[in-house]
Amino acid sequence: MTKMDPKLKAASAADKDWWRGAVIYQIYPRSFQDSNGDGVGDLLGIVSRIPYIASLGVDAIWISPFFTSPMKDFGYDVSDYCDVDPMFGQLSDFDALIEAAHERGLKVMIDLVLSHTSDQHPWFQESRASRDNDKADWYVWADPKPDGTPPNNWLSIFGGPAWHWDARREQYYLHNFLVSQPDLNFHNMEVQDALLDVTRFWLDRGVDGFRLDTINFYFADKELRDNPALPPEKRNATIAPSVNPYNHQEHLYSKNQPENLAFLKSYRALLDEYPATTSVGEVGDAQRGLELLGEYTAGDDHVHMCYAFEFLSAEKLTASRVVETMTRLDAAAPDGWACWAFSNHDVIRHTTRWNLTPAAHRCYTTMMIALRGSLCLYQGEELGLPEADVAFEDLQDPYGIEFWPEFKGRDGCRTPMVWEPSNQNGGFSAAQPWLPVSHDHVMRSVETQEHDPAAPLHHYRRALAFRRTHPALVKGSHANLMAQGDVLSFTRSYKGQTIFCAFNLSDTPSTLDMPAGNWVAIGTELGSTGAASDGRLHLGPWQPCFALQR
Template sequence: MSQSEIQWWKGAMIYQVYPRSFADSNGDGIGDLKGITNKLEYIASLGVDAIWISPFFKSPMKDFGYDIADYRDVDPLFGNMADFDELLEKAHALDLKIMIDQVLSHTSNEHDWFKESRNSRDNAKADWYVWADANEDGTPPNNWMSIFGGVAWQWEPRRQQYYLHNFLSSQPDLNFHNPDVQQAVLDNVEFWLKKGVDGLRLDAINFCFHDQQLRNNPAKPVDKRQGRGFSEDNPYAFQYHYYNNTQPENLEFLERLRAMMDKYPNTAALGEISSEDSLATMAEYTEDGRIHMGYSFELLTDDYSASYIRETVSRLEENVASGWPSWSVSNHDVKRVASRWGMGEANSEQCKMITALVASLKGSICFYQGEELGLPEADIAFEDLQDPYGITFWPTFKGRDGCRTPMPWKVNETNAGFSEAKPWLPVVDSHKPLSVDVQENDPNSVLMAFKNFMVWRKSHPSLIAGDIEFIKTEEPILMFKRSFEGETVICGFNLSEREVKVPALVAIQLLEHPLKAKASLNKNEITFPAYGVLYGK
């Protein structure tokens, strides 16, 4: 197989755009679709293959677009359908694929489906959501908890029943056990495929089905109460979530979804998966005839060690058959990697190394906007918080606003060039010196290293589509091989801020690469500078 025959999504670099915070074209302080369109040349200059756009659909914005009221319309906050069509056309002209977020497991409580469903127990959509009677004492039907804190059931006086919400109470869960719901959801997805989108990012895709017996989730021991995106003080962490998500019926639905997508050649689905064993679920969901890629949370953790990365990727490789992984170290829901893995202090050389490391793993890679600038987590004052999750759990957990602040474009312009109006979240002072215009004029910047590395990566097919084999090393060194069609590239990374020397465990000839912190080879010893990178053959 030649490099040109590799499916576009295999090994793709996918750039995540969070529309509210990317670029504001109309001066209302909130990013929009035209803002994205205006910056498409910038995104193309990064050397990425595709753009994943977070939700821009009609919504009351209780969860900033992940609560959809109309799946087939653009929210006026972001523009209109003509703006999306223009974005899609221009992106394709720049050879960029467009992937859109699809939130299938739940809707907004302002969706017409829910407004009808909640009115009575005998209307046409009465069974379109997860409804259940109260216990005899009026309490909810079981012990399921919401990710955003508190019980996952909300009382509805019109029906004298509870409805399920795995997220906010304004995000009622659809009843996927109803075939009509499945078909309606698929019809909404197909609407966008017909418009020409190249792919889907499927939000919380393992949450579509629930246990019909409504069995209680078992308690989790105190020492196991850890999770990605929630802390041990969140009662959601008190349970094993065996029954409120990741049900076996979901596999058949994924097969229906894939069969529909196969009618639209060269499209791909990336499913967000967060379960009790996300790697096992990811392997299962990406088998032949299901979704193309699984979006893992496994590197969105605080664990920054060679052994953790090696063991995580290896375990997926052992379980996955025909499937294809996707890795990410930052997104709109977690603390930015520059702060998370930088132990609170962003380091430009570490950011460059992390980009190279993640982009060298087997899989497709999702980079979150601002990651190419090395942006640290923003410190947001309580009075400026917008995220209901952070407001609820303040001060022990500050929510997701710190990673959602606006992109800094021009250091000397109002709000760093994001908007002339007051932004929905503040542009923090620590981000301004990292603005795009500053970094584009600095050949040693994180941004320029990102661009140069992405160009270099495309010249090595094994880094795009190759198999992966880890080389045994001690902390803080991570090494592995990528092999494809007769080419093998050896990759090595120093995850620490100190120089490290290691024996050359395999025969190696160094490859020139664009990153400044280069490992050197002297006889049978490799010297890694701080955050040093090695490529060899």
């Protein structure tokens, strides 16, 4: 097992709050880099690209699941939490990845899926064997109603009831996702202990933190009460809101249970045994996302940070929406910490979702690095990649296959990373990739953009460098949040440094008054402009302003 360099470990421990304001680069390992020519990305492929990731100026990487799995949901259905699926390599490859990342000053976070396992996990195989074995109560089992139907009205995110009949036990088991993803029973303390042991296994291998998948799904209501209906006007889910009946319910009982807070305290206590480790929880709830974020990050004894889906939705991110979201967050989580993302492996890439021009894409990137919170960037985002168009016959995602064509699934954001334009696979693999590479993406490859100073890749590097050199943008508070038409403005402050930030989120010029005080323009490398002699700020289309208070 690779041990962290003592100097790096000491430096790490010196700033236990490195995560606060950190920029985290998400890697979807199937699609990042194939090192062995089988058409699927792997851990050694990631190792080979660590220099590139470090060149972006990010602080950490988050690797989506690479554990042993039948891959019904591409790794989010785990059959062995403590091993690497042969598709991605072996444990020694992961150790090499840790070493390579730490040598470049990058933290390593991994994606832990604790709410459910694969139905091929040994725990479930034992649990379903009988009603009286040692793990009989490790999953959520329930008797049918007298008429044989499921115990309640809960629905699966992937369509249909959230219950599946098992002939061995003559009971139903709960699956919030695929039928092959049974939900663990967190009311059983042995289950909690087993999952804490899994976490310790990876901490002992040198992992710096965890992205906790579906963190608000851990507990289900003990009484298995029916969820109430959700009025049509409140159906605002991020993924497939109109075609999925899951969005017709208010999920009061199938998730978001109060018992979750006690488990998160146990989880944090374990992390606190390892200096400078962190956690970010995915809060999957369209109605209560910010409220749960506040509960789960309150104080210093829950998870360190969470992200909700406000900035991952299809609704375009306007100045007023940013102010509304940040204001709601301040009320819900006054001492909590958010982690923001515009794109990830579950949603349409934001350049397509919001129909962004190159200038708009640059402005949103610049705005993102100024927001209070930590940031997640999704692989290929720095290249300005649009959503790929994947034909039905090439689809792999069960979600898309189920709801096609009204919802095409998540494959369009999961196609392989494009490194160079020498072949049709963009340098990802010498073999046929598991998903086709978009021709449009190949024209936007890393190598192509390296030689173009105006390319999105260089703007991301400049933006991240600018953020890193201004502590107020990394760890500071925010104030004076305002939306004046299409212009968003606020201040960020930290240890005597105050920066005024403004962004014209439109393609028409705007003018506003600078706040009182002595301000010096900064950020010209990002297209920032300063105030005129009369104190008025004139912003061109999609233009930012950064000013430092003297």
